[in-house]
Amino acid sequence: MILSLSGKEVAAQLEQQFPGSIIASSENNFLVKSESLLDIAEYLKSSPELDLDYLNHITAVDYYDYFEVVYQLTSIKHNHSLVLKTRCYGRDNPLVPSVVSLWQGADFQEREIYDLMGISFDGHPNLKRIFLWEGFQGYPLRKDYL
Amino acid sequence: MAIKTEPFVINIGPVHPSTHGVFRMRATLDGEVIVDLEPVFGYLHRGIEKLAEERTYTGVIPLTDRLDYIASMSNNLAYVLAVEKLAGIAVPERAEYLRVIMAELQRIAAYLVAIGAFLNECGAFFTPFLYMFREREKIIDLFEMVSGQRLLYNYMRVGGVSQDIPEEFLPALGEFLKQMPRFIDEYDRLLKQNEILLARAKGIGILTKEKAVNCSVSGPVLRASGVKWDIRKADPYSIYDRFEFEIPTGEVGDCYDRYRVRIEEMRQSLRIIEQAMEQIPSGAVKSEVPHLIRPPVGEAYAHIEAPKGELGFYLVSDNSIAPYRCHIRAPSLMNLTALREMVIGWKIQDAIIIFGSIDITVGEVDR
Amino acid sequence: MIASPSLNLEHYWQTLPPDWPGGFWWHWLVLTVIIIASVLTLVMGYIWIERRGMARMQARLGPNRVGPFGLLQPVADAIKVLIKEDIVPANADKIVHWLAPVIAFAPALMIFAVIPFQSGTAGRLADLNIGILYVVAIGSVSTVGVFMAGWGSNNKYSLLGAMRNVAAVVSYEIPLVLAIIGVVLIAGSLSLNQIVLAQDIPFILLQPLGFLLFFIAGCAEINRSPFDLMEADSELVAGFHTEYSGMKFALFYLAEYAEALAISAIITTLFLGGWRGPLLPPWLWFVLKVIIVFSVMVWTRTTLPRVRIDQLMALAWKFLLPLALINLLITALEVLAWPEALPWVMIPVNIAIMVVLVLLWSRFFKLGWGRVEV
Numbered sequence: 001m002i003l004s005l006s007g008k009e010v011a012a013q014l015e016q017q018f019p020g021s022i023i024a025s026s027e028n029n030f031l032v033k034s035e036s037l038l039d040i041a042e043y044l045k046s047s048p049e050l051d052l053d054y055l056n057h058i059t060a061v062d063y064y065d066y067f068e069v070v071y072q073l074t075s076i077k078h079n080h081s082l083v084l085k086t087r088c089y090g091r092d093n094p095l096v097p098s099v100v101s102l103w104q105g106a107d108f109q110e111r112e113i114y115d116l117m118g119i120s121f122d123g124h125p126n127l128k129r130i131f132l133w134e135g136f137q138g139y140p141l142r143k144d145y146l
Numbered sequence: 147m148a149i150k151t152e153p154f155v156i157n158i159g160p161v162h163p164s165t166h167g168v169f170r171m172r173a174t175l176d177g178e179v180i181v182d183l184e185p186v187f188g189y190l191h192r193g194i195e196k197l198a199e200e201r202t203y204t205g206v207i208p209l210t211d212r213l214d215y216i217a218s219m220s221n222n223l224a225y226v227l228a229v230e231k232l233a234g235i236a237v238p239e240r241a242e243y244l245r246v247i248m249a250e251l252q253r254i255a256a257y258l259v260a261i262g263a264f265l266n267e268c269g270a271f272f273t274p275f276l277y278m279f280r281e282r283e284k285i286i287d288l289f290e291m292v293s294g295q296r297l298l299y300n301y302m303r304v305g306g307v308s309q310d311i312p313e314e315f316l317p318a319l320g321e322f323l324k325q326m327p328r329f330i331d332e333y334d335r336l337l338k339q340n341e342i343l344l345a346r347a348k349g350i351g352i353l354t355k356e357k358a359v360n361c362s363v364s365g366p367v368l369r370a371s372g373v374k375w376d377i378r379k380a381d382p383y384s385i386y387d388r389f390e391f392e393i394p395t396g397e398v399g400d401c402y403d404r405y406r407v408r409i410e411e412m413r414q415s416l417r418i419i420e421q422a423m424e425q426i427p428s429g430a431v432k433s434e435v436p437h438l439i440r441p442p443v444g445e446a447y448a449h450i451e452a453p454k455g456e457l458g459f460y461l462v463s464d465n466s467i468a469p470y471r472c473h474i475r476a477p478s479l480m481n482l483t484a485l486r487e488m489v490i491g492w493k494i495q496d497a498i499i500i501f502g503s504i505d506i507t508v509g510e511v512d513r
Numbered sequence: 514m515i516a517s518p519s520l521n522l523e524h525y526w527q528t529l530p531p532d533w534p535g536g537f538w539w540h541w542l543v544l545t546v547i548i549i550a551s552v553l554t555l556v557m558g559y560i561w562i563e564r565r566g567m568a569r570m571q572a573r574l575g576p577n578r579v580g581p582f583g584l585l586q587p588v589a590d591a592i593k594v595l596i597k598e599d600i601v602p603a604n605a606d607k608i609v610h611w612l613a614p615v616i617a618f619a620p621a622l623m624i625f626a627v628i629p630f631q632s633g634t635a636g637r638l639a640d641l642n643i644g645i646l647y648v649v650a651i652g653s654v655s656t657v658g659v660f661m662a663g664w665g666s667n668n669k670y671s672l673l674g675a676m677r678n679v680a681a682v683v684s685y686e687i688p689l690v691l692a693i694i695g696v697v698l699i700a701g702s703l704s705l706n707q708i709v710l711a712q713d714i715p716f717i718l719l720q721p722l723g724f725l726l727f728f729i730a731g732c733a734e735i736n737r738s739p740f741d742l743m744e745a746d747s748e749l750v751a752g753f754h755t756e757y758s759g760m761k762f763a764l765f766y767l768a769e770y771a772e773a774l775a776i777s778a779i780i781t782t783l784f785l786g787g788w789r790g791p792l793l794p795p796w797l798w799f800v801l802k803v804i805i806v807f808s809v810m811v812w813t814r815t816t817l818p819r820v821r822i823d824q825l826m827a828l829a830w831k832f833l834l835p836l837a838l839i840n841l842l843i844t845a846l847e848v849l850a851w852p853e854a855l856p857w858v859m860i861p862v863n864i865a866i867m868v869v870l871v872l873l874w875s876r877f878f879k880l881g882w883g884r885v886e887v
Contacts, residue, residue: 053359053360057458057460057473057475057480059460059471061462061471061473062471070460072447076373079380083447103362104357105360105362105483107483108480108482109479112479130187130188131191132191133188140196141195
């Protein structure tokens with residue numbers, strides 16, 4: 001049975017490594033600041049007891065004040081999983097660092113979030129629209145589109 | 147004196163006889179060898195995620211049918227599992243067994259299409275494809291008995307299944323289970339040692355273990371690369387922990403291994419269906435849920451092992467009758483991340499075969 | 514020569530006087546009409562056999578609406594194709610585009626000028642004493658037509674398909690010709706008529722390896738499965754005839770089947786004994802044997818997947834060519850050592866040699882090798 005790692009414990013562990021980067025944590029997930037996302041992700045992937053090498057999916061949700069980007073990570077060897085969240089504020093040009101250099105599976109998913117929600121990913125090699133055509137105005141999955 | 151050559155770009159698709167839907171690949175060729183490949187899709191984007199925010203939780207189920215239209219029972223199952231996880235609804239025993247039987251039958255049907263289309267692209271001019279469709283017709287007849295539909299079933303509901311099976315279903319299923327192993331053996335025998343198939347598929351499009359895990363690949367493609375990861379065993383959903391079955395894996399990760407993994411998994415699915423048929427109890431097939439479900443505020447992610455890979459639904463609810471956000475983790479889209487690495491350095495004919503062995507459905511890629 | 518041609522078979526089945534209808538021009542006119550009419554009819558029959566046969570092997574019915582058993586289906590196809598609009602790409606080279614189907618189709622018809630289908634002088638249009646050489650030479654001309662089609666279409670896919678085609682045809686000519694030379698050695702003459710008359714025992718028994726080589730090389734020459742990557746539907750749409758429609762496409766389609774008919778006819782003449790056989794009229798035997806050979810071709814098409822271009826070339830150069838040379842060597846030794854010996858000795862010896870060679874060679878050569886850069 002896959003073990004869902006407790007957000008609180010992992011958050012406590014990470015707080016020692018990267019102080020000040022955890023905003024909130026709960027039983028199921030924990031929330032980090034978007035600036036320290038890349039460091040934390042790298043630590044999660046390379047640390048031997050966590051070893052979260054498989055990225056299940058990346059999603060973005062539009063809560064009118066902010067966008068929340070959700071990462072679901074799994075470790076194939078240890079068979080445990082973790083949910084990581086980050087937020088970005090502002091609707092004009094939200095920016096989040098990209099994790100493509102760590103998990104290549106994020107490639108198409110970040111392009112999809114850029115295409116449909118409008119969140120830009122810093123460091124993505126090929127940030128183009130993926131489903132809609134070039135020159136499409138607007139970001140359809142946002143709550144204020146239509 | 148060296149001849150001056152320059153690479154040129156050709157378009158494979160979007161309207162291409164190699165089935166699988168509207169999908170375009172822009173390949174840069176140097177002679178016959180591919181140096182770069184860029185997949186372009188979005189021709190079938192219907193905005194299912196946005197549409198789901200305006201329908202009730204039960205009204206989204208027909209939308210999920212149309213995602214991977216070859217295996218629509220699995221799509222339904224993943225979605226209702228997510229809603230049940232969100233709302234904390236329990237499912238009666240008989241419904242669980244029915245779900246497992248339908249999901250495994252659907253897996254066999256989808257693998258038959260996958261293998262048939264793969265061999266069609268190898269050039270065996272429709273013969274294995276039509277043989278496999280002959281078996282698929284029997285499965286579709288079973289599904290028509292249950293839900294009245296041949297392709298898009300809309301059978302699962304939140305809290306169970308929509309209706310009970312008719313009386314002639316279980317005897318017909320027993321008939322099918324008696325005949326099917328012989329057919330799988332026949333296809334295996336005809337194709338396993340075929341010299342031309344071995345030449346076209348062995349050693350082509352190798353995906354290493356580390357690359358497969360890094361690219362978030364799942365399903366038969368991941369297992370063919372040697373990673374023993376099957377969600378039915380790693381994170382059992384429904385009642386899969388009561389059945390005994392094995393997970394076949396490949397060694398090298400080439401196209402031939404993916405084909406072998408699919409054939410072996412069909413045999414394991416038959417085993418599961420046999421066990422489920424013996425153990426199925428009687429009782430209700432749907433628990434009492436209100437007509438308009440209002441789950442409490444929260445979020446849930448449920449994933450299943452669909453025929454294409456790991457199909458997951460991420461649902462966010464704000465206590466209204468429609469989901470606030472419904473995100474679909476589509477296995478075909480993730481499996482495509484690895485396409486570029488697998489194809490570079492091979493010829494065009496190999497690229498078509500590699501693409502066929504990943505087995506995508508564009509309805510799922512584009513949603 | 515092993516068998517003597519003086520058995521006076523010319524008078525065996527005598528329905529017409531030996532120099533009917535008399536006169537050079539009458540002979541040419543009547544036989545040309547007969548040959549063209551029967552070739553076109555047989556091609557239609559071939560299309561029917563292929564579609565019905567392939568369908569039955571794939572667990573489905575095949576065309577069965579148009580006429581009894583769907584026999585008029587090819588006629589319906591021909592009418593459909595004739596009334597379609599003829600589309601020429603804008604930037605295509607007009608003359609080359611227009612000439613290509615003609616140059617691809619004409620040689621297939623010209624081969625039938627020398628093939629004997631009846632005993633006596635009325636059985637063939639001309640008895641060239643270099644018969645088989647003429648056949649090989651004319652058969653290569655249709656490749657020029659294919660290449661013109663690929664170039665004149667102004668389309669990358671067509672050009673790729675045409676180049677592959679030229680490479681494959683050139684490679685497979687050599688085993689083809691070497692297999693023919695084995696037959697010529699035994700019969701002692703290049704003339705097709707003499708070869709048929711020399712077959713008291715069909716040469717398929719005396720030259721089993723040669724038959725196999727000729728069949729494989731012949732299938733490759735005419736782009737039939739498993740070597741049909743020139744027009745592979747699932748890869749390059751339709752290869753060199755992507756941009757053709759209407760009657761020009763019909764000519765390419767007919768040319769493909771006419772060439773299949775020609776190869777079947779040549780196999781029948783060289784290896785199966787042509788029109789020889791008891792009881793039935795010779796031309797009926799000829800047609801029956803041709804249909805049998807073609808059915809085997811349909812069978813291989815339905816069963817086998819397609820090979821890749823470099824595997825195709827490797828098969829020609831590394832597998833067929835050495836076998837063809839060895840076959841030639843052994844045949845020459847046998848003709849030298851036992852000039853009028855019993856062919857019954859040769860049969861088991863040759864069959865044994867073929868089995869041993871094929872098994873041995875396929876152990877050394879696996880289709881997955883061979884990275885010939887095209």
